[in-house]
Amino acid sequence: MSINTSFPKGVIKKISGRCIVLHGDDIDTDRIIPARFLKCVSFQDLGEQVFADDRTELKGMHPFDITSNKGASILVVNDNFGCGSSREHAPQALMRWGIRAVIGQSFAEIFYGNCLALGIPCATTSKDMVNNLQAAIKHYSQKILELDLNRNSAYFNGVNYPISIESGALEMLTTGQWDATTQLIAQKDSLERVISRLPYLNNFEDKIKTYPRN
Amino acid sequence: MSSGTLYDKVWDLHRVADLPGGSTQLFVGLHLIHEVTSPQAFAALEEKGLRVSCPDRTIATVDHIVPTTSQLRPFADPLAEEMLSTLEKNCQKHSIKLFGIGSGNQGIVHVIAPELGLTQPGMTIACGDSHTSTHGAFGAIAFGIGTSQVRDVLASQSLTMNKLKVRRIWFDGKLSQGVYAKDLILHVIRTLGVKGGVGFAYEFAGPAITSLSMEERMTICNMAIEGGARCGYINPDSTTFNYLKGRVHAPNATSWEQAVQWWQSLCSDETAIFDDEVKFDATQISPTVTWGITPAQNIAVDAKIPKPQSLKDSERLIAEEAFSYMKVKPGEPICGLPVDVCFIGSCTNGRISDLRAAAQVVQGKHVAKGIKAFVVPGSEQVAQTAEQEGIHNIFLEAGFEWREPGCSMCLAMNPDKLEGKQISASSSNRNFKGRQGSSSGRTLLMSPAMVAAAAIKGKVADVREILRESQTY
Numbered sequence: 001m002s003i004n005t006s007f008p009k010g011v012i013k014k015i016s017g018r019c020i021v022l023h024g025d026d027i028d029t030d031r032i033i034p035a036r037f038l039k040c041v042s043f044q045d046l047g048e049q050v051f052a053d054d055r056t057e058l059k060g061m062h063p064f065d066i067t068s069n070k071g072a073s074i075l076v077v078n079d080n081f082g083c084g085s086s087r088e089h090a091p092q093a094l095m096r097w098g099i100r101a102v103i104g105q106s107f108a109e110i111f112y113g114n115c116l117a118l119g120i121p122c123a124t125t126s127k128d129m130v131n132n133l134q135a136a137i138k139h140y141s142q143k144i145l146e147l148d149l150n151r152n153s154a155y156f157n158g159v160n161y162p163i164s165i166e167s168g169a170l171e172m173l174t175t176g177q178w179d180a181t182t183q184l185i186a187q188k189d190s191l192e193r194v195i196s197r198l199p200y201l202n203n204f205e206d207k208i209k210t211y212p213r214n
Numbered sequence: 215m216s217s218g219t220l221y222d223k224v225w226d227l228h229r230v231a232d233l234p235g236g237s238t239q240l241f242v243g244l245h246l247i248h249e250v251t252s253p254q255a256f257a258a259l260e261e262k263g264l265r266v267s268c269p270d271r272t273i274a275t276v277d278h279i280v281p282t283t284s285q286l287r288p289f290a291d292p293l294a295e296e297m298l299s300t301l302e303k304n305c306q307k308h309s310i311k312l313f314g315i316g317s318g319n320q321g322i323v324h325v326i327a328p329e330l331g332l333t334q335p336g337m338t339i340a341c342g343d344s345h346t347s348t349h350g351a352f353g354a355i356a357f358g359i360g361t362s363q364v365r366d367v368l369a370s371q372s373l374t375m376n377k378l379k380v381r382r383i384w385f386d387g388k389l390s391q392g393v394y395a396k397d398l399i400l401h402v403i404r405t406l407g408v409k410g411g412v413g414f415a416y417e418f419a420g421p422a423i424t425s426l427s428m429e430e431r432m433t434i435c436n437m438a439i440e441g442g443a444r445c446g447y448i449n450p451d452s453t454t455f456n457y458l459k460g461r462v463h464a465p466n467a468t469s470w471e472q473a474v475q476w477w478q479s480l481c482s483d484e485t486a487i488f489d490d491e492v493k494f495d496a497t498q499i500s501p502t503v504t505w506g507i508t509p510a511q512n513i514a515v516d517a518k519i520p521k522p523q524s525l526k527d528s529e530r531l532i533a534e535e536a537f538s539y540m541k542v543k544p545g546e547p548i549c550g551l552p553v554d555v556c557f558i559g560s561c562t563n564g565r566i567s568d569l570r571a572a573a574q575v576v577q578g579k580h581v582a583k584g585i586k587a588f589v590v591p592g593s594e595q596v597a598q599t600a601e602q603e604g605i606h607n608i609f610l611e612a613g614f615e616w617r618e619p620g621c622s623m624c625l626a627m628n629p630d631k632l633e634g635k636q637i638s639a640s641s642s643n644r645n646f647k648g649r650q651g652s653s654s655g656r657t658l659l660m661s662p663a664m665v666a667a668a669a670i671k672g673k674v675a676d677v678r679e680i681l682r683e684s685q686t687y
């Protein structure tokens with residue numbers, strides 16, 4: 001199976017792609033990625049292991065195995081998705097399978113934050129809207145959904161589904177600040193300044209010998 | 215809000231920028247890495263096309279997965295071998311110093327960094343391992359981080375963090391004979407709870423603390439995390455400076471005086487303001503043993519396992535769970551509880567002074583019949599010193615196994631594991647269900663001297679009695 005390798009980058013305002021529906025409330029991170037896959041040297045294989053136990057049980061009939069869902073990038077779920085332990089591996093596994101956005105009734109807080117840190121928006125909408133959208137996708141599984149973050153909308157098969165994204169998260173995504181690593185590296189000058197004034201990195205030279213200094 | 219504490223001063227000195235959302239970008243003075251939490255971080259770094267920003271401030275070792283019997287490569291466990299060879303490749307590629315097996319300096323990450331003089335007062339120290347709090351013993355601000363933060367530190371030598379509050383934990387008096395640093399910290403965790411320190415840095419202070427050696431101080435800060443405090447520290451003093459002097463990576467003779475001056479200036483001011491303060495009396499502490507499944511579920515060795523009605527409401531549910539998992543009865547004494555395995559080692563109590571204290575108890579005696587007892591030095595240096603002093607022979611003659619350095623049965627990510635319902639007397643730091651490698655295995659945490667006592671008696675025993683007996687000969 002080929003894994004999508006162009007991961008989210010920079011400013012994220014619009015995402016479009018085919019959808020994959022996963023029914024059920026309270027789907028926890030243990031189901032998304034079972035614990036035995038955590039002892040690994042890279043996140044690389046996680047894409048293939050996503051929902052491993054559920055998929056084995058359904059013998060090829062799990063949404064993540066069904067051929068027509070291959071290449072889908074927008075996951076549509078129900079209530080309290082991603083609850084349970086805080087493992088970062090869960091959004092990693094989804095991302096590596098190819099998921100770039102999730103739409104659902106609600107998300108567990110830590111899962112939401114971990115997705116955000118990877119540049120994957122989790123958009124919420126009402127229970128009815130989720131049901132309607134899931135039903136529409138069932139009929140038109142090859143159609144493209146367009147998620148427009150700034151407009152709070154998911155456009156699918158001629159219908160506008162109102163979505164919402166928490167304002168802090170929205171700002172981080174649409175300005176590209178969701179990527180902590182890039183943010184940290186951007187402070188190069190300030191980093192240099194700290195390095196140059198820390199005595200233990202400067203042979204404890206006289207000029208910087210006691211705290212505090214300017 | 216605290217001010218004038220060592221924590222405040224070190225925080226200020228390492229603050230790079232204030233980030234949107236109220237968190238701070240903090241510079242990391244020393245980044246320690248090991249084979250379990252670094253591989254995914256390196257992979258993530260490479261996916262982003264980034265390089266390690268300060269390879270000379272990054273130090274690696276291997277500890278969690280190493281076997282403690284034969285350390286010949288390749289390891290029998292292919293996953294363990296893969297983890298180590300991945301670390302080796304990453305270190306080579308990014309020019310990071312790795313203290314590997316046979317280097318003379320390999321060992322548990324929290325044992326080797328102090329030993330080499332890498333850990334120093336006033337530093338910020340991060341490692342993908344929760345017991346990084348250990349390094350606070352030197353007056354450093356040291357804390358454990360998750361995989362994505364390991365990636366961030368590799369990429370930028372910094373991370374985002376929120377400032378903690380500071381609680382001073384003051385100890386009057388002095389520890390009695392047969393009572394050790396381990397007992398002191400278990401006592402703190404029992405009193406304040408496993409979540410009592412959430413959101414806090416713990417400053418340990420007072421006469422009972424300043425009279426401790428560096429290794430004892432490390433035991434205390436090591437377990438701050440078990441009390442919920444992400445970091446614990448002790449203000450540096452002459453004990454700290456004497457320990458550091460002459461170590462390989464400590465400041466050399468030309469900068470030594472300046473270094474000491476700077477270190478002293480970092481200590482919490484007399485006028486420092488703490489967010490909270492708690493006082494204890496060290497003379498009231500006895501040798502301590504855990505009876506449950508959290509480090510807070512502990513009692514004095516001569517006390518009885520608590521009855522549910524004597525516990526706070528919030529403690530009762532987990533106590534019930536502990537009674538049934540541990541197969542211990544409320545109201546019964548802990549002393550005399552038979553054990554199967556005795557383990558001396560770990561980053562809490564695998565240092566030379568720990569082995570000396572245990573050897574003192576064991577000397578001239580023999581491990582009780584049917585008990586498996588083994589000693590795992592915390593590092594190659596600890597092993598070497600012990601062998602020079604002949605301590606290993608004391609253990610061997612008493613019927614202990616003498617192993618190669620590593621984390622061993624502290625968490626059993628290596629071949630050292632409990633089997634079935636076995637119960638261990640362990641000098642490590644976590645007695646969680648299944649922690650030592652068997653899903654029904656049970657752990658009693660105690661000081662290394664108490665583990666030695668348990669090994670000789672075949673059951674939980676009061677080390678003070680053994681020490682008293684030995685003195686009458």
Ligand code: SF4
Nearest residue numbers: 345560561621624625
């Ligand atoms: S000895 Fe135990 S607690 Fe310490 S680093 Fe190793 S596994 Fe972690």
